[in-house]
Amino acid sequence: MASSETVRQKLLPLMATHILENGMGSASLRPLAKAAGTSDRMLIYHFGNKQQLITDVLAYIADSYSAQLETFFGSDRVASREQAIARVRAFTNSGEMRPFLALWWEIVAGAARDVPGYRENAQAIMVSLLSWFEGQMPEGDPDPAGGARTLLTLIEGAEMFNAIGLPDIPNRGIEAGRPF
Amino acid sequence: MASSETVRQKLLPLMATHILENGMGSASLRPLAKAAGTSDRMLIYHFGNKQQLITDVLAYIADSYSAQLETFFGSDRVASREQAIARVRAFTNSGEMRPFLALWWEIVAGAARDVPGYRENAQAIMVSLLSWFEGQMPEGDPDPAGGARTLLTLIEGAEMFNAIGLPDIPNRGIEAGRPF
DNA sequence: ACCGCAATGTAGCACTTGCTACAAGCCCCC
DNA sequence: GGGGGCTTGTAGCAAGTGCTACATTGCGGT
Numbered sequence: 001m002a003s004s005e006t007v008r009q010k011l012l013p014l015m016a017t018h019i020l021e022n023g024m025g026s027a028s029l030r031p032l033a034k035a036a037g038t039s040d041r042m043l044i045y046h047f048g049n050k051q052q053l054i055t056d057v058l059a060y061i062a063d064s065y066s067a068q069l070e071t072f073f074g075s076d077r078v079a080s081r082e083q084a085i086a087r088v089r090a091f092t093n094s095g096e097m098r099p100f101l102a103l104w105w106e107i108v109a110g111a112a113r114d115v116p117g118y119r120e121n122a123q124a125i126m127v128s129l130l131s132w133f134e135g136q137m138p139e140g141d142p143d144p145a146g147g148a149r150t151l152l153t154l155i156e157g158a159e160m161f162n163a164i165g166l167p168d169i170p171n172r173g174i175e176a177g178r179p180f
Numbered sequence: 181m182a183s184s185e186t187v188r189q190k191l192l193p194l195m196a197t198h199i200l201e202n203g204m205g206s207a208s209l210r211p212l213a214k215a216a217g218t219s220d221r222m223l224i225y226h227f228g229n230k231q232q233l234i235t236d237v238l239a240y241i242a243d244s245y246s247a248q249l250e251t252f253f254g255s256d257r258v259a260s261r262e263q264a265i266a267r268v269r270a271f272t273n274s275g276e277m278r279p280f281l282a283l284w285w286e287i288v289a290g291a292a293r294d295v296p297g298y299r300e301n302a303q304a305i306m307v308s309l310l311s312w313f314e315g316q317m318p319e320g321d322p323d324p325a326g327g328a329r330t331l332l333t334l335i336e337g338a339e340m341f342n343a344i345g346l347p348d349i350p351n352r353g354i355e356a357g358r359p360f
Numbered sequence: 361a362c363c364g365c366a367a368t369g370t371a372g373c374a375c376t377t378g379c380t381a382c383a384a385g386c387c388c389c390c
Numbered sequence: 391g392g393g394g395g396c397t398t399g400t401a402g403c404a405a406g407t408g409c410t411a412c413a414t415t416g417c418g419g420t
Contacts, residue, residue, distance in 0.1 A: 023293050102292040109285035112343040113203050122344035153350040157337030163292040164302035170333040172326060
């Protein structure tokens with residue numbers, strides 16, 4: 001029933017690509033099977049059922065996302081919090097991240113509605129992003145943990161405004177300076 | 181084809197309730213018709229097609245949301261930006277807003293994927309929220325417009341973390357103080 | 361009383377959904 | 391070479407999708 005691990009490892013990236021490009025809306029068995037060069041029959045055979053399939057693909061995507069985080073930057077430190085935030089926003093706004101961001105909001109929506117597996121996936125992604133971001137905080141920062149939390153909150157809010165086509169709202173706000 | 185406006189006005193709140201409770205995932209014609217006490221046949225008759233139907237219901241929900249904004253608070257001013265942010269978060273975290281927030285992330289996801297109508301809807305909601313929030317800024321604030329933008333960005337980021345079950349991240353971050 | 365039209369019910373179509381029953385192919389071990 | 395199990399193809403099912411054709415009802419105007 002479980003089939004071989006190596007087969008699944010071959011299918012996952014193909015399905016991941018398809019989901020990233022077309023969204024969860026077309027993440028049904030037959031389209032996914034077509035993208036992976038197999039049949040719905042075989043997907044069920046390899047993954048058991050659709051929920052497990054989706055969980056596995058999302059986990060795979062989360063992993064490659066955090067891998068991309070590591071390689072996108074070197075480990076060179078940054079001089080200020082402003083520079084840290086600029087760096088992350090440059091990363092998330094680099095065109096290649098676009099498909100992932102579109103998927104990200106679908107994951108958030110699923111988590112908010114308690115779709116099984118989505119919350120865990122969303123948390124894993126954010127925890128990984130946060131811990132990486134803490135390491136990116138400037139040297140000698142008085143409170144790297146707290147700073148990373150606040151900045152990441154700000155960044156995610158900004159990404160939401162980006163997603164809905166109102167990028168000027170966070171931009172002008174962030175330019176306007178200290179919120180408190 | 182267009183049918184009478186009054187009939188539509190009777191159907192909209194019933195369908196809005198159903199969507200708020202069950203999400204866009206079950207916003208298909210037959211469930212909506214059942215919730216509105218009519219038939220899929222009649223919904224198409226009254227609204228033309230499904231896309232128009234959804235657009236109208238979402239617009240209706242956006243309207244009742246901003247109406248709720250007005251009534252939730254009096255027009256009394258607030259003493260500080262911290263107090264302003266606390267006020268909005270009290271509003272969004274009041275249990276009755278929960279269904280709307282769950283729907284909100286589905287709208288954001290749709291906007292990010294260019295589902296027709298979603299972006300316009302999301303923008304309308306955020307523009308209305310922002311302009312209301314500007315009016316909520318403390319008296320004598322040096323930059324109410326910029327402040328409202330930054331704070332709203334922070335709030336939306338915090339709501340995202342709430343939605344995925346990590347409320348401590350923005351809380352601890354915001355407590356930690358000034359991001360810059 | 362009758363006509364015309366808006367409003368509604370009943371069936372249905374073509375399609376997609378997740379999943380399964382059944383059978384056939386395949387390759388390894390004896 | 392023959393048995394046995396892993397893998398795969400073919401068909402199909404029951405449910406749900408948006409939408410439509412057709413017929414019927416009901417009501418207002420003449």
